[in-house]
Amino acid sequence: xxxxxxxxxxxxxxxxxxxxxxxxxxxxxxxxxxxxxxxxxxxxxxxxxxxxxxxxxxxxxxxxxxxxxxxxxxxxxxxxxxxxxxxxxxxxxxxxxxxxxxxxxxxxxxxxxxxxxxxxxxxxxxxxxxxxxxxxxxxxxxxxxxxxxxxxxxxxxxxxxxxxxxxxxxxxxxxxxxxxxxxxxxxxxxxxxxxxxxxxxxxxxxxxxxxxxxxxxxxxxxxxxxxxxxxxxxxxxxxxxxxxxxxxxxx
Amino acid sequence: xxxxxxxxxxxxxxxxxxxxxxxxxxxxxxxxxxxxxxxxxxxxxxxxxxxxxxxxxxxxxxxxxxxxxxxxxxxxxxxxxxxxxxxxxxxxxxxxxxxxxxxxxxxxxxxxxxxxxxxxxxxxxxxxxxxxxxxxxxxxxxxxxxxxxxxxxxxxxxxxxxxxxxxxxxxxxxxxxxxxxxxxxxxxxxxxxxxxxxxxxxxxxxxxxxxxxxxxxxxxxxxxxxxxxxxxxxxxxxxxxxxxxxxxxxx
DNA sequence: GTTTGGGACTGATCCACATCAGTCAGCGTC
DNA sequence: GACGCTGACTGATGTGGATCAGTCCCAAAC
Numbered sequence: 001x002x003x004x005x006x007x008x009x010x011x012x013x014x015x016x017x018x019x020x021x022x023x024x025x026x027x028x029x030x031x032x033x034x035x036x037x038x039x040x041x042x043x044x045x046x047x048x049x050x051x052x053x054x055x056x057x058x059x060x061x062x063x064x065x066x067x068x069x070x071x072x073x074x075x076x077x078x079x080x081x082x083x084x085x086x087x088x089x090x091x092x093x094x095x096x097x098x099x100x101x102x103x104x105x106x107x108x109x110x111x112x113x114x115x116x117x118x119x120x121x122x123x124x125x126x127x128x129x130x131x132x133x134x135x136x137x138x139x140x141x142x143x144x145x146x147x148x149x150x151x152x153x154x155x156x157x158x159x160x161x162x163x164x165x166x167x168x169x170x171x172x173x174x175x176x177x178x179x180x181x182x183x184x185x186x187x188x189x190x191x192x193x194x195x196x197x198x199x200x201x202x203x204x205x206x207x208x209x210x211x212x213x214x215x216x217x218x219x220x221x222x223x224x225x226x227x228x229x230x231x232x233x234x235x236x237x238x239x240x241x242x243x244x245x246x247x248x249x250x251x
Numbered sequence: 252x253x254x255x256x257x258x259x260x261x262x263x264x265x266x267x268x269x270x271x272x273x274x275x276x277x278x279x280x281x282x283x284x285x286x287x288x289x290x291x292x293x294x295x296x297x298x299x300x301x302x303x304x305x306x307x308x309x310x311x312x313x314x315x316x317x318x319x320x321x322x323x324x325x326x327x328x329x330x331x332x333x334x335x336x337x338x339x340x341x342x343x344x345x346x347x348x349x350x351x352x353x354x355x356x357x358x359x360x361x362x363x364x365x366x367x368x369x370x371x372x373x374x375x376x377x378x379x380x381x382x383x384x385x386x387x388x389x390x391x392x393x394x395x396x397x398x399x400x401x402x403x404x405x406x407x408x409x410x411x412x413x414x415x416x417x418x419x420x421x422x423x424x425x426x427x428x429x430x431x432x433x434x435x436x437x438x439x440x441x442x443x444x445x446x447x448x449x450x451x452x453x454x455x456x457x458x459x460x461x462x463x464x465x466x467x468x469x470x471x472x473x474x475x476x477x478x479x480x481x482x483x484x485x486x487x488x489x490x491x492x493x494x495x496x497x498x499x500x501x502x
Numbered sequence: 503g504t505t506t507g508g509g510a511c512t513g514a515t516c517c518a519c520a521t522c523a524g525t526c527a528g529c530g531t532c
Numbered sequence: 533g534a535c536g537c538t539g540a541c542t543g544a545t546g547t548g549g550a551t552c553a554g555t556c557c558c559a560a561a562c
Contacts, residue, residue: 054492072398072399072402074402074406074407074488075488076488078406079406080401080402080405080406082398082401082402093391094391094394094395097384097387097388097391098388098391098392098395098493100492100493102395102398102399102492102493103398122384125380125381125383125384126380126381129376129377129380129383130376130377132376132380132383132384132387133348133373133376133383135387136348136383136386136387136390137348137349139387139390139391139394140344140345140348140349140390141349142394143345143390143393143394143397144345144349144353146394146397146398146401147323147333147353147354147397148323148353149401150331150333150397150400150401150404151323151325151331151333153401153404153405153449154331154404154448154449155325155329155330155331155449156325157548157549158548158549189508189509189510190509190510190511191508191509197405198404198405198406199549199550200549200550200551201509201510202511202512202549202550202551202552203548203549203550205510205511205512206511206512206549208510209511209512220510237325237326237327241305241351241353242349242351242353408518408519409518409519440538440539440540441539441540441541442538442539450519450520451519451520451521452539452540453519453520453521453522453541453542454518454519454520456540456541456542457519457541457542459540460541460542471540
């Protein structure tokens with residue numbers, strides 16, 4: 001269950017613990033509390049929603065494998081994808097804290113999760129307040145991503161937005177060892193990307209072609225290849241600082 | 252310092268305590284810890300930034316009076332206002348948790364705040380974990396607003412977006428007693444609104460005229476008047492549930 | 503072995519909103 | 533009383549991206 005890393009530090013192998021550990025150096029006792037949260041392992045199949053908009057007192061989940069997305073539906077049937085989730089991310093944390101879900105969550109691939117009940121989470125905070133700080137950190141990081149997303153949709157053109165989107169996803173995947181500056185595997189369809197960055201699927205296609213023809217990125221057959229990472233990052237005005245928190249910042 | 256409300260419940264008079272109290276019923280001891288956070292009272296003049304994008308280890312503030320906004324600048328000089336803050340809101344909470352500010356904060360009017368140091372906040376969490384839960388709740392509520400904002404910019408037309416924006420602001424102000432279904436005072440210029448909802452100032456003007464001519468809202472001389480609240484809410488597809496958490500939900 | 507369906511991709515057309523280039527009223531200032 | 537500034541407001545023109553209406557390819561279904 002645990003693996004020993006350098007200098008005797010005990011680091012839990014689960015992706016969430018790894019992520020939280022980047023912010024607070026969690027003690028063995030705290031890791032045990034965290035471990036106890038991983039109660040029930042469940043799997044969901046692609047396309048079948050875990051959480052529905054408006055649902056009350058839903059459990060949260062920690063994503064172990066696969067991709068998911070959180071989205072909101074408008075009354076006219078349009079949808080806006082708020083964010084994609086990759087392994088190590090919380091699903092529906094906000095739903096638990098606010099006691100009602102303001103969004104839906106759909107698995108994009110088949111996924112594995114562990115279920116976390118709200119009550120267990122709040123109890124864990126009482127036992128180990130530093131865990132609360134760590135979870136607040138995750139929530140803040142998620143918020144920072146949503147804010148960046150907002151800026152993109154509000155102020156960037158379609159191509160810059162796409163470039164930024166692909167870069168951010170790459171940076172997040174790199175943090176969990178699922179990608180690097182060369183590229184990454186990506187199960188998203190052009191329709192999903194369209195719903196995420198506020199374009200039509202048709203235009204997503206055109207923009208992807210444009211970026212490809214300019215030799216910056218290629219997205220083809222489920223794989224993103226950075227043909228010229230630096231030029232792309234320059235083009236997109238991409239700033240990683242809000243993502244790559246490295247090393248425990250709170251002793 | 253404290254005021255006694257019905258049934259002997261002690262409710263702190265400060266707006267933050269009132270907001271947090273809506274989520275967790277805070278004990279007297281917890282309120283005292285919260286009170287100790289209000290260390291230094293400061294004032295800032297309109298237009299002079301409190302926090303700059305990129306600044307490290309900034310303090311957070313709790314807004315006591317006046318209006319502020321948090322925004323991000325793009326390299327090409329455009330800006331996107333992420334949110335407006337009204338009394339009772341945190342300023343720069345995310346900056347403290349993430350140890351670096353990903354956005355700037357500007358007072359729109361002269362403002363009064365109290366400064367909160369990150370270390371004090373984290374200490375307070377250790378002393379009273381329920382306070383941590385409460386702060387996580389505030390952060391989640393802010394995130395929900397940003398998400399709603401994202402959906403608006405991504406998927407709603409200019410008029411719906413404007414209508415939704417004015418309604419949300421109204422709902423938030425109502426919660427702190429600064430507005431009702433009839434309207435509210437609002438110190439925002441059309442330029443500020445434009446930067447917030449991702450339009451040009453010119454178009455903001457046109458959309459406001461349109462909404463006025465349709466008898467839904469009037470925004471004139473620093474005052475928003477809801478001429479027909481229900482029709483406006485219907486038009487904007489406005490859903491308050493993510494804002495109006497009423498009564499302590501966590502015992 | 504034909505059908506069905508989903509995803510990538512394209513050209514033509516349309517329109518919502520941006521941009522440009524102003525006017526006008528109010529207000530502080532020297 | 534002229535000057536400058538800021539915010540509200542407007543008409544003309546331009547454009548980025550949506551929408552419509554398809555094609556092509558491939559894999560699964562029957």
